[in-house]
Every structure is written in structure tokens, then in C-alpha cells.
Amino acid sequence: xxxxxYDVTSKGAVLQQSEVxxxxxxxxxxxxARIDREIEDRVHFYAAQDNQExxxxxxxxxxxxxxxxxxxxxxxxxxLIGLTLGLGVNRKFLALPTFVAGMMLLHGGQGWYPLLPVFxxxxxxxxxxxxxxxxxxxxxxxxxxxxxxxxxIAQAQKAxxxxxx
Amino acid sequence: xxxxxxAKALHQPVADRVREQTAPEINAQIDRETQARIYxxxxxxxxDxxxxxxxxxxxxxxxxxxETNASTLAxxxxxxxxxxxxxxxxxxxxxxxxxxxxAVQGWCPPVPAFxxxxxxxxxxxxxxxxxxxxxxxxxxxxxxxxxxxxxxxxALRSVGA
Numbered sequence: 001x002x003x004x005x006y007d008v009t010s011k012g013a014v015l016q017q018s019e020v021x022x023x024x025x026x027x028x029x030x031x032x033a034r035i036d037r038e039i040e041d042r043v044h045f046y047a048a049q050d051n052q053e054x055x056x057x058x059x060x061x062x063x064x065x066x067x068x069x070x071x072x073x074x075x076x077x078x079x080l081i082g083l084t085l086g087l088g089v090n091r092k093f094l095a096l097p098t099f100v101a102g103m104m105l106l107h108g109g110q111g112w113y114p115l116l117p118v119f120x121x122x123x124x125x126x127x128x129x130x131x132x133x134x135x136x137x138x139x140x141x142x143x144x145x146x147x148x149x150x151x152x153i154a155q156a157q158k159a160x161x162x163x164x165x
Numbered sequence: 166x167x168x169x170x171x172a173k174a175l176h177q178p179v180a181d182r183v184r185e186q187t188a189p190e191i192n193a194q195i196d197r198e199t200q201a202r203i204y205x206x207x208x209x210x211x212x213d214x215x216x217x218x219x220x221x222x223x224x225x226x227x228x229x230x231x232e233t234n235a236s237t238l239a240x241x242x243x244x245x246x247x248x249x250x251x252x253x254x255x256x257x258x259x260x261x262x263x264x265x266x267x268a269v270q271g272w273c274p275p276v277p278a279f280x281x282x283x284x285x286x287x288x289x290x291x292x293x294x295x296x297x298x299x300x301x302x303x304x305x306x307x308x309x310x311x312x313x314x315x316x317x318x319x320a321l322r323s324v325g326a
Contacts, residue, residue: 020222040321047317062180066287068228072268079239079261083254094243097257101239108233127226127287132324135295139307139320144299156207159299160200163292 022111023067023126031120038123039133047140054141061134067124071113075104138162182271183227183286191280195289203296214301221294226287227279234275235264298323 024032046054082096107113138144143162147155184192206214242256267273298304307319 020219040317043317043321047315047320059180062288066228068232068287069268072228072232072264076235076261076265076268079257080265083258083261087251087254094246094254097239097261098243101236101243101257104232105236105240108229108236128222128291131288131291131295135291135298136317136320136324138295139304139323140315140317144304144307147299152207153204156204156296156300159296160203160292162299163296 021126021128023116023120024129026110026112026116027120028117031117035120035123035125035129039129039136042133043136043140046137051141054137058134058137058141061130061137064130065124066127066130067116067119068127070119070124071104071107071115074115075100135163181286181288183276183280184289186270186272186276187280188277191277195280195283195285198283199285199289199293203293203300206297207300211301214297218294218297221290221297224290225284226290227276227284228287230279230284231264231267231273231275235260235273295324 042057046057079097079100082093082098082100085093086097103114107116113119144159147158147162202217206217239257239260242253242258242260245256246253263273267276303323304320307316307323
């Protein structure tokens with residue numbers, strides 16, 4: 001069931017965001033709401049800070065481990081442990097890498113993963129969530145200032161440079 | 166094409182492990198394509214931008230493709246080991262090892278091939294997304310100095326948080 005990502009008004013304002021993101025769609029709404037609230041709090045906090053502080057936070061966000069990375073480390077480690085035990089101790093342990101690979105395939109296709117609730121509760125965010133905070137902070141820093149909506153290639157160039165800065 | 170924009174794209178300080186492990190010309194190629202698309206949308210209507218934004222949300226990024234690819238290969242190896250020979254367990258062994266390396270360091274054997282096919286990281290996709298949102302005027306009125314016109318409300322609404 002794919003709902004529209006944005007409900008766009010006549011003015012093009014974003015009113016509401018639906019859960020097209022696979023990880024969010026498979027997370028308890030309460031935990032999603034907590035992660036969103038933390039983003040809001042931080043953006044409000046940094047609105048009162050100077051640009052240097054904002055830049056430091058943006059660099060931190062770029063280095064933040066996304067939930068995909070956490071799942072990849074966990075899944076491949078479990079897979080390797082299972083293979084080692086399967087070869088060294090008992091073939092039955094090969095069920096572990098099989099389970100892990102199956103679950104990772106499910107995660108890639110649909111988004112769910114057995115440890116997803118644990119990782120989300122620990123605060124691991126999707127890259128989309130991390131970048132939402134990042135680009136809100138860039139807006140506060142003034143990166144998008146003076147780029148007027150819809151007036152040609154020059155503005156598009158500025159927009160591209162601003163998102164890369 | 167604006168040469169300054171390209172130079173900037175090539176020297177992004179963004180910490181993106183996959184980009185760091187990709188040949189600079191391929192990164193530049195991917196950036197050029199993204200840039201060209203953004204320029205193309207500069208003259209388009211807001212509805213077209215909204216449609217493109219939806220498309221970007223659904224685009225398969227590098228992590229998703231690698232996860233699917235690695236788990237499929239591992240399952241094939243495990244299945245063949247049960248049916249044919251234990252030697253097939255080498256396949257999941259190699260796959261899980263490289264995948265762990267990818268997660269930690271950003272490189273694994275399929276990455277160069279996927280990059281050549283134009284598969285982007287989520288960071289790269291998001292750059293296109295937010296450039297389009299900037300062009301649409303989503304961020305207007307959000308900046309300023311602390312305590313002076315700066316609006317976290319507009320910034321948050323603009324990113325859809």
C-alpha cells in the first residue's frame with residue numbers, strides 16, 4: 001500500500017508525511033514520534049545557537065550510524081558466527097546464517113527485521129531522518145537564503161551548491 | 166555546465182563511505198546526472214517536482230540493493246551446501262565477510278559495479294530531494310540569525326519532520 005509522500009496544498013506546502021519509508025512503516029508509531037520529537041527539540045535548540053555550533057552538529061549528523069549500517073554489522077556478524085559454529089560444532093547451527101540471510105532479504109524487500117524494534121528503541125535512525133535534521137539545520141544556517149523559487153538555471157545552480165555545502 | 170558547481174561537487178566534505186570508496190570520475194558522473202535533473206526541474210511546475218520527490222523516496226539506494234544482493238547470494242550458498250556439497254559454504258562465508266567489511270568501511274566487491282550502473286547512496290538521493298525542495302520555495306523564510314527571524318518551525322515543516 002503506497003500512499004503519497006506529500007499531501008500538497010495549492011501553495012505546495014507540506015502538510016503531512018506518510019510512512020513510505022520502509023523502516024518507519026515497520027516501527028511502533030510511538031517510537032517514530034519520539035524520534036521526530038527529538039529532531040524537533042534539537043532544531044529548536046540550534047535555532048538559538050550560532051552558525052559554528054550548527055556546522056559542528058551537521059558534521060556529527062553526517063557521521064551518525066544509520067539503522068541500515070547497524071543491521072548490516074549485526075546480520076553479517078551473526079551470519080559468520082553461525083557458519084563457524086555450523087562447521088566446527090554442529091551442522092544444525094547453519095540454521096542461524098540461513099535465518100539471518102532470510103531476514104535480511106525480508107528487510108531489503110519490505111523493511112521489517114527481527115531486531116528492528118530493538119535498534120529503533122536504541123535510537124538508530126534512518127538516513128532520511130538524519131538528513132531531515134541536517135537539512136533543517138542547513139536552512140537555519142541560511143544555506144538556502146536568497147534562492148528564489150522557480151526562476152531558472154541560476155537558481156537551480158545555487159540550490160545544488162547549497163545542498164552540497 | 167558551471168565549473169564551480171562541479172568542483173564543489175567533487176570536494177564535498179560529506180562523510181559518505183560509499184562515495185569515498187568510489188572512483189572520483191564515477192562520483193562526478195553521478196553528480197552530473199543529479200545536477201542535470203535539478204536544472205531540468207528549475208523550469209517545471211510544482212506538481213512535477215512533487216511527483217519527482219515521491220519517486221526519489223522510492224528509489225532503491227545502495228544499502229538496500231546490497232542487503233538484498235548479499236542475502237540472496239548467502240541463501241543460494243546455504244541451499245547448495247545442503248543439497249550438494251559442503252564446499253558451497255564458502256559462498257555465504259565470503260558474502261558475510263565482505264558485507265561486514267562494507268558496513269564498517271564502505272567497500273565490497275559489488276559496489277563499483279553498482280556505482281557504474283548509477284546506484285546512489287541515500288545521502289545523494291536526499292541531496293537531489295532537498296535541492297528540489299529549495300527550488301520549490303519550501304525553505305523560504307526559515308533563515309536568519311539566532312533570535313532574529315530564524316524560524317525552526319518553517320525549517321521543520323520544510324523537511325517534512
